[in-house]
Amino acid sequence: MPYVNIRITAGATEEQKAQLIAGTTDLLVKVLNKNPASTFVVIDEVKTEDWGVGGISVAERTRRAGG
Template sequence: MPYVNIRITAGATPEQKAELIAGTTDLLVKVLNKNPASTFVVIDEIEPENWGAGGISVAERTRRAAAGS
């Protein structure tokens, strides 16, 4: 019974989330021969202010990129 937790910054569409769930499930079926009925995929959306990389939040990185354009 695989459990996969995907964490992304907020903003994905319902269609994108559905594709992530289906694609992840398909990969586990293909590579590990897992039963799709007992494969669980959870998507956690994190606000950009709560996700950091390189010492700054994703929100700040986005603001800086927009200011530089």
């Protein structure tokens, strides 16, 4: 029973999340021969101010980049 946890910054559409779930499940079926009926994929969305890279939050990086 595989369990995959995907963490992304907030803002993905419902369709994008559906594609991530389907694609991840398909990959586990192809590579590891896992049963898709017992494969779990969970997507956690993190606010950009709660996700840091390079010593600053993604929100701050976006502000500094002018976006």
